[in-house]
Amino acid sequence: MAELTIKGHAGIGPAVTGTALVASDNFSARYDLDRIKGIFVRPAHKLVGQSYVGRILVLNTAKGGVATAWMLYEMASRGMAPKALLLNFANPIMAQGAALADLAFMDRFETDITRAIRTGDEVTVDPGAGTVSVRRT
Amino acid sequence: MKLDDEERAIAAGAHGPVRRWAIEHQIKVGRFFDAADFVPISQVHIMADAESLGEACIALLEEHARRSWAERSVRVPTVTDPRGVDFNAYKRLGQTDEMVGLERRAIAAFSALGVLLTNTCINYQTVMPPMRGEHIAFGDTGSVIYANSVMGARSNFEGGPSALAAALTGRTPRYGYHLDRHRRGSRLFRLHEQPRNWSDWGALGGVVGRRLESYWQVPVIAGVDMPPSSDELKHFGAALASFGSVALFHMVGVTPEAPSLAAVFDGAPPAEEPIGPEDIAGFYGSYAPADTGVDVVVFAAPQLSLFEIQQLAGLLAGRHVHDKVTLLAATSPEIKAASDRMGLTATIARAGGVVLEGVCFYQSYAREIGEVNGWKRLMSNSAKLVNIIGGYGYQPVLASMERCVDSAVAGRIV
Incomplete structure (x- = not known):
């Protein structure tokens, strides 16, 4: 089992461990998700049809509007949120949503995070320390 | 983050x-973006x-609303999206009593906090346009980009919780577009054909927005021949913010921080990225329908100005929307009242159209009302709406207001 540690900017939310779901695509809760079913539904999204619930969701950048700032809290209240969200570049909305939802959230990594992590990797996110540890079997 | 005595x-x-x-919420966000202070x-x-x-x-919100007025009331004028x-229209749209119940609870809670229920995304046209240099906390991407770019005001995208926090503390973390250094141009686009409607x-906003990489890029548009109207910049900015998730643009010779190319770039401008008629045509083409069917025609996102309502009423006067098609237009309560008083709402209603007030289509449980009404093919003149609505199970088509109305009347895309 190989382990890799990646540094990023200090983030928001608790330290968590989970299984990664990765795409070199972007993220908006309103534009991309069926929040009731917990799956990506935007036809053009690379993760269409896949469940993000309880996953370490790894995508490129924040897209779309402001609604995600409310939505992450609402999703978390139903147990239908991702376990963590990692982006190459956040926008304010994702940070605000993570702060309200107490969702583990980081961005600004030393490398392209969507290439450094693969779907299925076991990932520990420590927003306080600004580190992500990746284990691959 | 440095806090003053009151903040502490x-x-x-x-x-x-x-x-x-x-303030705890704001400090978390401020630290994330390395804000020095409020x-x-x-x-x-x-x-x-x-x-x-x-x-x-x-x-x-209801938990907040139960505290005393001194503890719960907003500190600066606060209006709603x-x-x-x-x-007045929820039954016709197929919305449920449960949705109405949630809505009434939200209204009661916001009202208890002292929030003004303006229910509009065009507050910069209809409520209180901000001034150049004014620091504000706006919470719709379209309203933020318009305030920043066209008015020269200063705001980040403030999502619901952060906008509420800003209202309660009267301040916001100083990062992003509150700072001069983030307001400089980073990409340069030159128009080789002028938008006509x-x-x-x-569509132009969509073309530029698709090419941008993150919130932190500031596109500069050169080659605009005529000063655009407020409604034109509203559609441009809303689409740019929707596709690019960006909060500021400069338009050389048009917007206040861009009197010249030299004024918006530090040093030499970057290489020009041309935008020609083929780019605009390609954008429309990306929403081209597979057949001529149409279920619902929507004018919204952003809400319509009085001038847009007048244009719509003029196009619909003496005609009738096809029985198979629903035609909806959304505007603010103030513009709806004006439209009622001036007979425009009646003209649209006589043609079979519905003017909605205080809502926007994609914020109105679009998935649920689509399923209840059997709406799949949606036609709109809003690039922002066609971008959003694909995720709600619709097949969107972008066209001019004239073509949308002609199609609604014909019962097929013409």
């Missing part, structure tokens, strides 16, 4: 638990639709 007192709970919640703000615009809020966020239910301006 708020954080220590001296102003009650609601304001402490607010900046006082003069007005707040907050996203308030019950579909985004959901039961959980409404319950949070469109809500999700027009109480509102949907063309939206």
